[in-house]
Amino acid sequence: QTPVTIKGRVTDKVKGQAIDGVTVVEVNEKDRQINGANTDANGNYTIRVSNTANRLRFSFIGFESKTEAIGERSAINVQLVRDTGQSMSDVVVLARRNDQVSNGFGNTSRRDLIGAVSSVKGEVLEHQPATSIDQMLQGRAAGVQIVTNSGDPGAGVDIRIRGAGSISGGNEPLYIIDGVPIISTPFDNSANGQNSARINPIADINPSDIERFDILKDANAAAIYGARAANGVIIITTKRGKKGRTDITLNSQFSMQEAPPSIPVLSGSEYKVMRLEALQNAGNINPSSPELQPLVDDPSYSAYQYYQNNTDWMKALKQTGFAQVHNLSVSGGGEAMRYNFSTSYTDRKGSFINTGNKRFTTRFNLDYKVSDKLRFSANISFARSKVNNHANYGQGTVYFLGHVRSSALPIYDIDVNGDPLPNYFSLPGVHGGMDNPVAFANTVGNDAYSTNLKPNIRAELDIIKGLKYISNASLDYIGENGNTYFPPEATGLIWNDRSFNRVDTRDYERMQMILDNLLTYSRNLTPNLKGNFVLGNTFNTFNSSQLIASAYASASGNLRTLGTTGGNRQLSSSRTTETIVSVFAKADLIYNDRYGFNFTVRRDGSSKFGGDHKYANFPSIGGYWRASSEPFLAKLPFLTDLKFRASWGQLGNSGIPNYAYISQFVAGGNYMGNNGVSQRNPALNSLRWETSESTNLGMDLDLFKSRIVVTLDLYEKLTKDLLFNLPVPSSSGVVGGWNLSNTNASILTNLGNISNRGVELDVMVNAIRARKAGDFEWTMSFNVGRNINKVTSLPGGTLRLTENYANFGSQVKEGDALGTYYGLVFKGVYATDGDAVVRDAKGNTVYELDGLNPRKMRLLSETGDTLKGGDAIYEDFNNDGIINDQDRVLIGNANPDFFGGFSNEFRYKNFGFKFFIQFQYGNDVINGMRYYLERMMTPDNQAITTMKRWRKQGDVTGMPRALNNDQRNSQGSTRWIEDGSYARLKFVTLNYTFPKTWVQKIKLKGVDAFFTANDLFALTSYTGADPEISISSFGNNPALIGVDRGLTPRSRGFTLGINARF
Amino acid sequence: CKKYLNQSPENSLTGDDFFKTEADANAAITGVYDALQACSDEFITWGEFRADLVSPLSNSDITYLYYQLFENNRVGSVWAAPYNVIGRANTVIEKVPGIPALDNRFTQEESNAIVGEALFLRALSYFYLVRTFKEVPLVLQPPSSDAVNFMVPKAGADSVLDQIEADLAIAERDVLVQFGKPAETRGRVTKGAVNALQTDVYLWRAKYKEAAAAAQKVLNNSTYALVPAENWFNIFSQKNATESIFEIQYDYQLSELNSLRGISGAFLMNPVLFSYFDGEKDLVRGLNRTYREAGSRTFWKYTGLTTDNIERPTNDPNFIIYRLPDVMLMCAEALAHLGPDEKNKAGELVNAVRERVELDPYDFLDNNAPTGLFIELIIKERAMELAMEGKRWFDLVRVATNENQPDFLISRVVAGRTVAERAQIRARIIDPRGWYLPIHRDELNKNPRLEQNPYYR
Known part of the structure; x- marks a missing residue:
């Protein structure tokens, strides 16, 4: 039959107005869509239909769909009726029931879910000006603790899904984008690497591209990722094109961020008085x-004029941050092909002078249906x-330096x-280097560029009914190039110093190649028994290379490349490869929508382990029971759904450096030219996988047709054979x-167990439901998680660790949580010399052997x-008159008692209002900033306190x-420990959707604007x-978490955004 | 699959690939010397700064040594550097003997000589450790795999010293007398170096006959000859003089550096040493040689290039472990404890050292002189000859212990402090157990089987 062109107009039945953007689709007798079109601003449409026996379906949001037979007609005018409130909520409930949860290798409907999964949809996060996608999740999912590192643009975050389970194997989750694991950590995580500008790969993902997040929290949900999933998995699904409709969206955001708050410090003259006292108290009374x-x-002092100032370093260093984000996306498609294209540009100016970042991203997602049997999709970003x-x-962060520099210096x-005079002041040595942070900020060049390319191609072939073969090939490439330059204005060095005009260049490249092959079989085994089976394997090759070069003495401050330098050139390069091979199988059985059961096993082989420990198996098993489908409960009218879940499983962690198990000999040390x-590390023949075993009990409850939705999970996660960098005695x-x-030698080893037990509660309440569109509507959601780490x-009961911060020696002790602080108990200050005497357990003064002079309290030893x-009064627990390690007791715990988030959303007519509160309670913090600003023992400036x-x-x-x-x-004592509980009003957003009639006049489909205040x-x-x-640990030390090291604090920010759809 | 999962590093050799050829053996022993280069700070700190010849400048952060104030977190207690030498030496001792079977150009003698060098370097490191901490873990196994026990408890001083003697006996048999390159004869382990260390070890253990016998081998060794008086300063400024037996080599042109120049600038010469030079009018070793008057008396041995004012451009003086006068005086000290003939010989040796620097000989040092007088004068002579070479504290501990005269050390150290400090300093070193340092807190933390030294428990 020859195609026929049909024209017509779609109007609102009640108001008679034309409706713009109505989807008009030709459907055949099997209700399959053949072709589609949209109405224009006047409600007119034109569509070519292939067969007049087919029907046309008209649908538009907020209206009931209508289907018309074509017959002999060439013009079909349609009137659509607005949805009533009732049918709207039916749509919502239906949508929720059909909610698909992604596990990366495929989707499961939420109704059939057995493992613990928290999902966050992109639309919930709309209007939230987060700098990167990981920050968007803060406070959104129960049991997922997310702390942003600092208020700097592009700063990373620490994510702990159900607590920290590892000591040296890393605690960061695995990120999967559209089915593909990605590189998610900065290249060089060492303390030294953190000094340079560096790229957080997660921050290179455009938040506007995200459709939804699924956070796989327990072993059952994440089982299919076996060896890489011990810390949980965050599945990111990006937006894809939708059939039959073209959408062009332009959105722009403009934000300003207040300069970060500073801590009041002493003025120049107050500083000098304090320093004079400090030196005189230490016995230096010679004024010359x-x-x-x-x-x-x-x-008469030669440098007198330099000490007569009152400089506010912080004021000179900080600035109001400003950011602009522009995003353009085009999506649409027909029956055979759908696409979503987006591009974005972001420019941020940081809170300190000369800091910021810029980002350009592009993503193209394509789905192509070759035939009923073969489909391709490609995602390229x-x-x-x-x-x-x-x-x-x-030397410390710029925030720290801005506080501790002497205010008397100019x-x-x-x-x-x-x-x-016009040049920067520099008097090297007063503060031991970097004396002038303003000069440093303005003259030192420290930047990094990254290139991030992630192509991923997938083919799906239906072999027979229910049996599918899926092949997925992907690449993740990150190239990073960084440069640092230290001119003499910053360092104060003169031309003959070795470190004069230093140039540092580094080139990093990382590439991950993944090939997955999957066979899935899905069918009803009996009318009541649905079965779904997956068999797959995956190959993963990870290459990493670096080239680092530095040299000194470039001839001029404008010559900042290696070739222009004079001396002391240093070069280093390295390449490493990691390979992983895995096979996995998964079976899901669902009986009568009432009982569900699944079983997963994955076997992994990794190049990171040797000998017998190369391979490991990770099994998981689970089931659910839908009580609400039982006849005795099915009668309850308010009970929409009640489901109980139970699961058990094991996951692995192999977060250790490449080749760690191989004994290596390296060149380096020379003698007489x-x-x-010499040997770099011993052979670690017994090194093996870290295994985390988790058990989860869950309940899903839905009352009054999703008026109230509750998810409750109880879990225990036991990490065995902990990977640990065990410090070994140097005598070895x-x-x-x-x-x-x-000096700081260690070997990787497996020792000890850690348990994380906890409970998570997620509640969604649709408090006031709109009866019809435009009515007042109020939705709130609340989540809270409690995790007990132990x-x-x-072996040995206690591990004492060398690294310490602010005189807090640290240890990991059996029975404690990771992040337990030990120290002295601070009880105030001795008013007089006579008060600082030794007392016995009854409080009586202890005398020296002569019986006349009271014994004096001493620090560290009897000759101390x-x-x-x-001086500080410390509790002398054993009354021996010496304040030493024996008086150090448990004084704090960095783990919160509970944490979570609370969000509210209101809608009325064209207005929307939402706010979001994020909280944590009961954690202790070592206030390191206060330590450095109140100890009064160095030339550093101090707080006004x-x-x-x-x-x-x-x-x-x-x-x-x-x-x-x-x-x-x-001394490390209770003096520096504070309660770190807080509740923060994270976001307040007001948004407004411009009326259709107004928008249509300027030929747009829709315009909305929002204003958000954050923090x-x-x-x-x-x-x-x-x-x-x-909450990342200090240095390599698992005991020192929750230390305030003076990273840039968050400050209030305001964002204005506008969205236009064409 | 198996092949896909077997990845090995590109930037390093795996344990299985190394120790196959002669070149590997040479590279490995060079690695041991490289570790030794990192020890000169420790050797001078332990041997000199607690004693009475030097005082730190007031603003330096190393005053705790002067005040004898040893908490268990002081950097002076860090023993990592010599144990690094021991660890690498242990690897050489275990692995190199297997190479001749794999590489036919590498003879058994060559292999033995390299192992001998490693045995000496291990012995030397243990000797510094045992003199500084007294009881230390005796580790003789290389850290080749995680099956090795790294948590080794302390061994008694005698078993460490016995091991040192045994190692040196093998080293003496196998090492070369000289190397092809003259600098290597002074910079690598030779028979002379082994004999010098044997002298020191036997003397420390009051085995005077053996000490004298070992020293005699050095004195008979034609490789070593005293430098004439006019060239005395060149021993330091020009390195590897004819009287040098073993010195740790540094060279700024090869980027092999130390901190001796800087560290000696942070110390002043004490009046006691000045009075020795001044009283004897020692022009060869005194002003502008050992020290310089530039407002204060700072050390010039490691700082200067000439006896004028020309300074070394950077931190690369050699650190001399043994040179001939040191062995001569040790020999004299040993002989003074033996029979009358040996005392005569001891007097001749002391006088030979004095005559070399144009000082009058002691004509009364003969078989009639009491041993105590010998020791008194030998220790004084050692102060003048070897000041700032990391010998003084060990000299005081050795004599005070072997002669059973604690006051020999205590009175000298106390006299080297200001009047106001003396009572406190005396109290801190009155117990001879306090002459040995505490084990560092970090080591105690890392090794639960390690016990703190008695004085610091």
Whole structure:
């Protein structure tokens, strides 16, 4: 039959107005869609139909669909009727029931889910100006603790899904985008790497491309990812084209971010008084000594003019941040082919001068149906970004430096008369380097560029009914190029210093290639028994290479490449390869929508392990029972759904460096010009996978047709054979990696168990439901998770770790949680010298052997410093008169008692309003910023709170005396520990959808605008700038988490955005 | 599949690939010397800074040694560097003997010589450790795999010293007398170096006959000859002098550096040493040689290139472990404890050292002189000859222990402090157990089988 063209007009039955954007589809007798078109602004449409026996279906959101037979007609005008409230909610419920949860290798309907999965849909996150996709999830899923590292643009996040289960194997989840695992961590995670500008690969993904997140929390849900899934899996599904309708969307956002709050510090003159006291208290009373000269006001001193200033370093360093984000997407398609194309540009200016990032992304998702049996899809994404950072090379963050630099010193040089000079002031050595952070910020170049390419191609072939073969090939490429340059204005170095005009260049490249082959079989085995089977394998090759070069003494500050440098050139490069091979099988059986059962097993082989430990098996089993389908409950009218779930499974973790098990000998050490070779690490023949075994009990409850939806999960996750970098005594001769010195030597080993037990609750309440479109509607959702972390077994009971922060020696102890702090108990300040005497258990003064003089309290040993008036009082638990390791007790725990989020959304007519609160409760924080700003023992400037310090005998205060270069008052103690609980109003958003009639006049399909304020305020008793403290461990130390190290605090931000659809 | 999963590193050799050829053996022993280069800080800290010849500048962070104030977290207690030498030496001792069977160009003698060098370097490291900490873990197995027990408890001082003697006996048999390159004869282990260390070890254990016999072998060795007086300073400035037996080599042109130049600048010479030079009018070793007057008396041995004011451009002086006068004086000290003939010989040796630097000989040092007087003068001579070479503290501990005169050490160290500090310093070293350092806290944390030294428990 020859095609026929049909024309017509679609109008609103009640109002008589034309409706724009109505989808008009030709459907055949099997209700399959053949062809489609849309109405224009006047409601007119034109469609070519292949067969007049077919029918036309007219559908539009907010209206009931209508189907018309074509017959002999060439013009078909249709009137659509608005949906009533009732049918709207039916649509919602239906949509929810059919909600598909992605496990990366395929979808499961939420109704049949057995494992623990939290899902977050893209639309929930709309209007939320997050800098990267991982930040968007904060507080959205129960049991998923997400803490952003800092307020800097592009900063990474720490994610703990059901607590930290590993010590040295990493705790970050696996990210899967559209079925493909991606590289998600920055290239160089070492302390040194963190000093340079670096790329967070997750931040290169455009948040607007996201359709939904599914967070797989237990072993059953994540079983199919076996060896890589011990820390949970975050599945990201990007938007795909929809049939029959072309959408062009343009959206722009403009944000400003207030400069970060600073902590008040001493003025120039107050600083000098404090320093003078500190030095005099330490016994330096000679006014002509080099330390005291700048502090006593002596105009004859040669550098006198440099110490007469009152500089607010923070003010000079910080700025109001500004960001703009533009996003364009085009999506649509017909029966055979659908597409979604998007491109975005982001430009952010950071909260500190000369910081920021830029990002350009493009994504193209294509689905092509070749025939009824064969389908292809391709997802290609590309991103290019640039990050500008401060180079701080171990000196601390710019936020920290801005506080501790002496306020008496100037930013710009001054002559003897006190008149300003144009160049930066530099007096190297006052603070041990980087004396002028403003000069550093403005003159040091520290940037990195990344190129990110992720093509992924998938073919699906139906072999026979129900049997499908799927092949998936993908590549993830990240190239990163970084440059750092230190001009003399920043370093204060002169031309003959080795470190003068230093140039650093680095080139990193990482590539992951994955090939998956899957066979799935899905059919009804009996009328009541549905079966779904998957058999698959995957090959994963991961290549990584780096080239690092540095050199010194370029001839001029404008020559910043290696070729222009004079001396001390250093080069290094390396390449590594990791390979993983896996096979897996999965079976799902569902009986009568009432009982579900699944079984998964995956076997992994990894190049990271040797000998007998190369392969490991990860099984999982689970089931559900839908109580609400039982006859005795089916009668209850309010009970829409009630389901109980139980599962058990094992997952693996292999987050260790490549080749770790192989004994390696490296060149490096020379003697008399001869090249030496020595052992870098012992052979680790017993190194094996870390296994996490989890058990989950869950309940899904749906009341009053989804008015109230509750998900409750109880879990236990036991991590066995922990991968741990065990420090070994230097007497062993084992060295600490590439530097070949054994001062901090360690070997990777499997030891001990950690358990995480907890409960998660997710509640969604549709409090007020709209009867019809435009009515008032109120939805709220609430989630809370409680996790108890405990080291359940550890050979030897206690591991003492060398790395420490702020005098907190740290340890991992059997029975404690990871992140337990030990230290002294601070009880105030001795008012007089006479108070600092030893007392026995009854409180009586203890005398020296002569029986006359009271014994004095001492620090660390019996020959250690005596405590005096103005020194900190520490609890002497064993009454031996010596404050030492025996007096260190458990004083804090970095793990929160519970955490979660609470969001509310209101809609009325064209307005929408939502707010979101994120909270955590009961965690302790080491306030490292306060430690550095109140210890008064170095030339660092101090917080204004130190004005209350002890100054003379008899002073009663909680702030000890200033004491230069003396550890007496800066011991790791309860003095620095604070409650880190907080509830933060994360987002408040008002959005407005412009009326259709108005929009149609300017030839658009729709326009809406929003205004969002983020981080408006936090309810907390924490005294630092920001209670949201990174939970990544300090250095390599699992015991030191929750340390406020002076990363950029979050500040209030405001965003205005507009969306236009064409 | 198996092949796909077997990946090996490109940037390094795997344990299975190494120790196959002569070149591997040479590279491995060079690695041991490389570790030794990192020890000069420890050797000078342990041997010099606690004693009485030097005082730190007030603003330096190494004053705790001067104050004898040893908490268990002081950097002075870090023993990682010598144990690094021991670990690498253990690898050589285990693996190199297998190479001749694989590489026919590599003879058994060559293999033995390399193993001998490693045995000496291991012995030398243990000797520094045992003198500094007294009881230390005796590790003789290389850290080749995780099946090795890394948590080794302390061994008694005597068993460590017995091991040192046994290692040196093998080394003495196998190492070369000289190397092809003159600098390597001073910079690598030779028979002379082994004999010098044997002298030191036997003397430390008060085995005077054996000490004298070992020293005699050095004195008979034609490789070593005293440098004439006018060239005394060149021993340091020009390196590898004829009297040098073993010195750790550094060269800034090869980027092999240390911190001796900087560290010696952070110390002043004490009045006691100045009074020795001044009292004897020692022009060969005193002003502008051992020290310089530039506002204060700083050390010039490692700093200067000439006896004028020309400084070394960078941190690359050699650190001398043994040179001939050291062995001569050790020999004299040993002989002074033996019979009358040996005492005569001891007097001759002391006088030979003095005459070389144009000082008057002691004509009263003969078989009638009491041993105590010998020791008194030998230790003084050692102070003048070997100041800042990391010998003084060990000299004081050795004499005070072997002669059973704690006050020999205590009074000297106390006298090297200001009047106000003396009572406190005396209290801190009055117990001879306090002459040995505490084991560092980090080591105790990492090794639960390690016990803190008695004085610090």
